[in-house]
Amino acid sequence: MNQVYTGKLLKSLISFNPGIYILNVFFWSLFIFSPLATGLLTKQIFDSIERSNVSFSYLWGLIAIWGGFVLLRSFLYFLASISHIYLDYYSTGLLRRNLFVQTLRSVSRLNVPGSLGEILNHFRDDVNICARLVGNSMLIPGCILFSMISFATLYSINNLVAIWVFTPLVVITISLNILKVKLQEYRSQNRQATSEVSGFIGEIFGSIQTIILGSAEERVAAKLKDLSNNRRKKIIKDVLLSKLIETFFSNINLIGTGILIIVAAEGLKNGSFSIGDFVIFTYLLPFITEVIDTIGLFLARAKITSVSLQRISKLLPQASPKEILAHYPLSPEKHQDVAGPLNSSLETLETLSLKNISYRYPNSQNGVSNINLDIKRGQTVVITGRTGAGKTTLLKVIIGALKFKQGFYYWNSRPIKNQIMELGAPNIAYSPQTPVLFNGTLKENILLGIGDKHLDRSLDLAVLKEDIVKMPDQINTVIGSKGVKLSGGQIQRTSLARMFARNADLLVVDDVSSAIDSHTEIELWENLSKLDKTIIVASQNKEAFRKADKIIVLKEGKIAAEGELEELLSSSEEMQYLWGVNQQKQ
Structure with a gap:
């Protein structure tokens, strides 16, 4: 079996339209970095309020600049989202196009293992997983730089508070991302069980007369019940772990804020830790947690993508990685005969x-x-x-x-x-x-x-x-x-x-x-x-x-x-x- 590897997938999909990918990295990096600017402005605003000699116009000027940065961040999000739509289109479109062509070139269903439901699952879910990895990868440069510069900024303000607040958050985030790998495993099993049920239901509708003539209604119903029970068990595992992770993530910022209040209380009391310092810590706290989670999510998805690529390779054992990742125009009018044999112009048969x-x-x-x-x-x-x-x-x-x-x-x-x-x-x-x-x-x-x-x-x-x-x-x-x-x-x-x-x-x-x-x-x-x-x-x-x-x-x-x-x-x-x-x- 020809295995497609995650590194080759990323290289192929990024190089398919490098301009769109670079544009995504640029816009998303600016969007990820923008909270640092608004955070520093917020600190400056609160520090100015503490000082009695600051003019009213200066303060409102800072607030106006802060509002401008917020609007700019919203505009950056709009631009980044538009560019991401194009990237997702090219990634999923190219993979589905190649999988569809290779499936047609297999000619016989004997060369395409699995039920119709399983095949559709490959085309829908596995391709989406692969495309999401490319989408995550464009966030990584901005996330890494933002987390490093933000931590350095907070460390320069108060190194003790920065260490005490972010060390437990990093540990919790990493632990939750380890659980996310398990969650993706459960989710994959859930999708597999769902495709088995949908595939079997399709076979039932295509064989109703055969089932009736063979008096097999009870046996078919029992088989469907077994498949449905198996799917139910997979769904329960998926939902329970998903809700557990969701609960921790929804409260992680509250945990961080609580630690910050405890650690910074003495500094706030004696004036060594200003209100502005407290505000920038609380302001950047959720953003830093989010980018750490994004990095962890990328690593988790890389592992899940590897599993999806194995499933795709198993679906088309005769297709080489080069054929699955080949670059072709996605516009129909530019490439009409995408599914035909490579060389169908044989001479007249003698x-x-x-x-x-x-x-x-x-x-x-x-x-x-x-x-x-x-x-x-x-x-x-x-x-x-x-x-x-x-x-x-x-x-x-x-x-x-x-x-x-x-x-x-x-x-x-x-x-x-x-x-x-x-x-x-x-x-x-x-x-x-x-x-x-x-x-x-x-x-x-x-x-x-x-x-x-x-x-x-x-x-x-x-x-x-x-x-x-x-x-x-x-x-x-x-x-x-x-x-x-x-x-x-x-x-x-x-x-x-x-x-x-x-x-x-x-x-x-x-x-x-x-x-x-x-x-x-x-x-x-x-x-x-x-x-x-x-x-x-x-x-x-x-x-x-x-x-x-x-x-x-x-x-x-x-x-x-x-x-x-x-x-x-x-x-x-x-x-x-x-x-x-x-x-x-x-």
Whole structure:
């Protein structure tokens, strides 16, 4: 797994727009330093009141200057906040853009571990945590300088009082920040538990019919209850510790003031510690406490950010730190095709060759091994085998959804070194075994944003036109989430129409007719045979065998035999078995 480190994150996000970052450091440093000026003016005002020979105009002049500094501080806060909005936009925008692109480039959900709720949690919370660290870092220069200069100023006024007042406050603040690390840990567990609940609820809504038919309502409810109870426990820990820390922080200035009164009482009595001295101590006390807390919070968030970066790296194990932190324009009109393959401009397909290709699923022996395959332009190749033989896996290797562990892949004579990045539209179009449809119109689901130049032809090829005529709004009929308003055959043919609309050189189909009646299936195969395309189909269907120029027979992830139908029926026991099973079904 490629780990992204906190230092690299800060360096990348700061250098993405250094002008905005420097502007933030400048404005926030001025804002942090401004209480020192108003504090010294406040001391001067109270010291002047103690002296009887100060003119009325001088005193009001000081008050006017003090008011001007307060207004200036408010204006600085406004400028700093505006610049921080831009910094937050660039930080979160760049990270989310890169995560989204890398997720899309993973192609298959097999390459993206975790439920939908967990993935959304990464995009929302983990990115926010990383961006907040950058936001905190811009405060650190001003905080460090302010705390040092303020303490030196108070130390020069009365060193004994300064030490007695601030030593316990620093100890308390550091202790509370140590507790904040634990709080962030609880908060992370809370978010994880929440994402598990939301992800499971999403799965329930997507599988209501399956749950009812399987009489699994009680078991599903029990599982949801367990997840909810776990979330409740995490929330209680989070809230209790949060309120404890909040209670201490809300009273820390009162503690400091109390210590100040006790320590400075004798000085106030004998005149060695003036009212002005007391005022500047009490005035700067909350600001110094706040900047110490900010420094501690930055160190705590650095640790939490490291955990978030580990989670992001785990989400996208194939993405390098360079890809996750890469700099790209965030304006859509400046960078349109952010999600496409790095190199989708392959030459027109003439030959496709796989040499000793192997792929194994993580922590499993399932997959394909030592696959040698040569396909010429215009051929229809059927990949067949028993259930679990590796048909779908081989198709996903061919389209680039799975990255093979060993072997060589050639598009014409060109070696494909990273098929996940290099393969895809417009050269390859794929119709999966279980199509994914969205809650939109039929037309939107077929085109998915591309032009409709090949739409009419794709409907003919997928044998969909007769069905569309019967729909209430024809091709603009809303089909519902996952295509719930369509039949199983219509869902499969919609996926085929989506594939045909791409007009790709290589068409890859996983089980073209599993939910289609025999008459429509024959018509589909007739349409496929008329195309001047290279077609690879995973199927156990007799009609597919008859139309194939070449049949690849898989057994336990390896090629057991290959050739034409008649040849295989006479020489391959595995093919004879598959043909016999089909005859029994029919």
